[in-house]
Amino acid sequence: MTLPPTDPTDPDPDPDLDLMLAGAEELSEEELAGLAEPADGELAGLAEPADEDLAKLDERLDEELARLGLDLDAACAGTCPEAGHGGPGAAAALFGGGFAEGGVLDGLGPGPALAGFSQGAVDEGLGGLSDDELVGVLRASWRLSAWQAGVELAAVAELDHRRVRAAERPGSSLADDHVAAELAAALVLTGRSADALLGLARDLARLPAVRKALLEGRIDRARAVVFAAELAGLGDIAAAAVAMGFAGIAGSMTTGQLRAAVKAMVLWLDPAAARRRAEQGQGQARVEAWPEGSGNAGLAGRELPAADAVAADKRITAIARALKDAGAPGTLDQLRAAVFVALLAGRDPESLLPTPGPGQADGESEPDRNPAGAGAPGDGPGGSGPTGPAGAAGSGGPGPGGLAALAGTVHLVMPAAAWLGLSDAPGEAAGSGPLDAWACRDLAARLAAGPATRWQVTLTGPDGRAVAHASPRAGPGPPGQPPGGPPGQPAGPGGGRDWLAGPGGGRDWLAGLRFDWLERRTCSHLRQTPRYQPPDRLQNLIRARQRTCSFPGCRRPATRCDLDHTLPYDQGGPTCECNLSPLCRMHHRTKQAGGWNLTQPEPGVLVWATPHGRTYTVTPDPYLA
Ligand SMILES: [Zn+2]
Numbered sequence: 325m326t327l328p329p330t331d332p333t334d335p336d337p338d339p340d341l342d343l344m345l346a347g348a349e350e351l352s353e354e355e356l357a358g359l360a361e362p363a364d365g366e367l368a369g370l371a372e373p374a375d376e377d378l379a380k381l382d383e384r385l386d387e388e389l390a391r392l393g394l395d396l397d398a399a400c401a402g403t404c405p406e407a408g409h410g411g412p413g414a415a416a417a418l419f420g421g422g423f424a425e426g427g428v429l430d431g432l433g434p435g436p437a438l439a440g441f442s443q444g445a446v447d448e449g450l451g452g453l454s455d456d457e458l459v460g461v462l463r464a465s466w467r468l469s470a471w472q473a474g475v476e477l478a479a480v481a482e483l484d485h486r487r488v489r490a491a492e493r494p495g496s497s498l499a500d501d502h503v504a505a506e507l508a509a510a511l512v513l514t515g516r517s518a519d520a521l522l523g524l525a526r527d528l529a530r531l532p533a534v535r536k537a538l539l540e541g542r543i544d545r546a547r548a549v550v551f552a553a554e555l556a557g558l559g560d561i562a563a564a565a566v567a568m569g570f571a572g573i574a575g576s577m578t579t580g581q582l583r584a585a586v587k588a589m590v591l592w593l594d595p596a597a598a599r600r601r602a603e604q605g606q607g608q609a610r611v612e613a614w615p616e617g618s619g620n621a622g623l624a625g626r627e628l629p630a631a632d633a634v635a636a637d638k639r640i641t642a643i644a645r646a647l648k649d650a651g652a653p654g655t656l657d658q659l660r661a662a663v664f665v666a667l668l669a670g671r672d673p674e675s676l677l678p679t680p681g682p683g684q685a686d687g688e689s690e691p692d693r694n695p696a697g698a699g700a701p702g703d704g705p706g707g708s709g710p711t712g713p714a715g716a717a718g719s720g721g722p723g724p725g726g727l728a729a730l731a732g733t734v735h736l737v738m739p740a741a742a743w744l745g746l747s748d749a750p751g752e753a754a755g756s757g758p759l760d761a762w763a764c765r766d767l768a769a770r771l772a773a774g775p776a777t778r779w780q781v782t783l784t785g786p787d788g789r790a791v792a793h794a795s796p797r798a799g800p801g802p803p804g805q806p807p808g809g810p811p812g813q814p815a816g817p818g819g820g821r822d823w824l825a826g827p828g829g830g831r832d833w834l835a836g837l838r839f840d841w842l843e844r845r846t847c848s849h850l851r852q853t854p855r856y857q858p859p860d861r862l863q864n865l866i867r868a869r870q871r872t873c874s875f876p877g878c879r880r881p882a883t884r885c886d887l888d889h890t891l892p893y894d895q896g897g898p899t900c901e902c903n904l905s906p907l908c909r910m911h912h913r914t915k916q917a918g919g920w921n922l923t924q925p926e927p928g929v930l931v932w933a934t935p936h937g938r939t940y941t942v943t944p945d946p947y948l949a
């Protein structure tokens with residue numbers, strides 16, 4: 325089966341493609357792999373253009389403009405000196421705002437026309453553009469790079485296709501090596517980079533929706549890499565289907581968000597395969613040490629069991645927070661690193677505490693917690709105080725056993741059905757991303773055994789958003805393991821069902837929790853408080869609703885953010901769900917910088933106005949539905 329050439333400049337390159345994708349299940353795997361095979365026409369123009377090619381390009385440009393309902397020559401008549409109609413001034417005049425927000429060029433797909441106007445803007449001088457137009461040019465260049473990445477990968481795929489076809493023993497690793505060697509020579513790449521490029525081109529060969537989105541400038545290369553990596557474990561048809569589902573919205577997600585969303589979908593589709601992959605991965609378990617470019621060194625455990633890694637990470641945070649509260653100097657990140665290495669090197673983390681004496685407080689790293697100038701000094705809506713949900717078990721300091729005995733708070737989120745063991749739907753440990761159901765139950769079992777651990781439960785609705793949250797409670801966690809299961813070993817499939825059974829089982833445990841239901845749309849101000857500092861319960865609720873900083877794309881966990889009054893407290897902003905959201909230090913400062921403005925039109929929906937005039941809306945990241 326062959327397809328007509330895909331024309332990257334055509335906004336609707338191949339209407340048939342969608343139809344064929346809709347019927348993808350009827351295609352054989354080979355046919356699927358052959359979808360959107362790059363045609364020679366797609367690659368034309370890579371060499372020095374001949375005059376006739378330029379004439380063709382001009383023709384195509386005119387066609388594109390005509391399609392947009394614009395006649396460049398007529399509009400230019402008498403105003404621009406003949407061929408000079410590429411500039412931003414002309415563009416703005418012609419294209420209803422040009423590169424400005426909502427202007428035609430701001431939404432124009434990548435292709436020769438957009439490239440021409442983009443170059444025209446540079447030629448005329450970017451200095452003449454408004455901030456808004458400048459951001460429009462920036463966004464256009466991003467789409468153009470994505471388009472060209474699509475062309476590059478199509479060219480690699482075509483070369484690969486030719487070599488594989490000509491190979492005596494197709495599929496041999498020798499044939500692979502030779503294609504990579506050609507790429508390495510042509511592009512001056514290391515062998516590893518050439519292998520990666522070839523691997524990406526091959527991965528995308530079975531993800532036609534991703535290739536199409538790339539050529540249309542809707543996603544960039546980095547997002548294409550996420551698709552390729554996260555879908556590697558799925559069969560061709562399922563992988564193509566997931567890619568199709570996400571390709572349309574991937575451009576509005578950061579790579580981190582996209583990775584989490586696609587990973588979650590893979591866990592949904594084939595939890596057993598995901599588990600097998602995790603177990604295979606554990607065969608590659610290792611500790612890596614490497615020199616950092618700065619002259620320091622890196623140390624990391626790789627392919628560890630997820631439950632172990634989450635538990636260890638929470639413990640490091642708990643100890644670091646306790647140290648910080650006790651006056652140890654440094655940021656939380658620095659303290660976490662110091663605790664990590666102290667524990668591994670066999671030093672007591674208490675050795676990181678400053679020796680008692682005056683002037684030991686670390687004023688430098690003390691957060692600017694009180695932007696509104698109201699409330700108790702130094703006791704703003706801080707996420708780093710002992711009231712934070714990831715705080716050191718709410719302790720007033722290390723208890724018996726010292727700092728090393730701390731376990732921290734684990735915020736495990738699962739759909740209610742999975743909590744109850746009725747499904748193998750994935751969950752997640754807040755701050756650690758999606759976990760398969762086995763890893764979740766493993767973690768639950770491990771932590772239930774540790775009396776120092778505190779628990780939070782978030783229930784999610786069908787759209788994956790948090791709908792209710794039970795505040796932390798100390799003591800035994802959910803029974804996560806049927807009796808007799810060896811601790812630390814994943815429960816087998818279906819093992820979770822036993823979880824329900826018997827007195828003291830999961831159902832009783834869940835029934836004993838007191839849930840707060842989140843406000844949506846119009847706030848009833850039920851939990852509003854006159855105080856500046858939100859009570860723990862409200863803090864936990866906000867952090868369950870929004871797991872990350874509320875700045876577009878920021879992945880800083882809410883447990884490590886301050887809760888910011890969107891409308892400052894001293895200007896009448898209430899301490900309520902409808903006026904609080906987590907902001908990391910950096911974006912708290914961004915909010916206060918000139919030209920920025922933040923509003924919260926409904927609980928959990930944050931609208932950022934920027935100095936360049938555009939606004940960006942942030943809604944809470946859905947949990948796994
Ligand atoms: Zn309210």
Ligand SMILES: [Zn+2]
Pocket residue numbers: 873874875878879880907908909910911
């Ligand atoms: Zn942030």
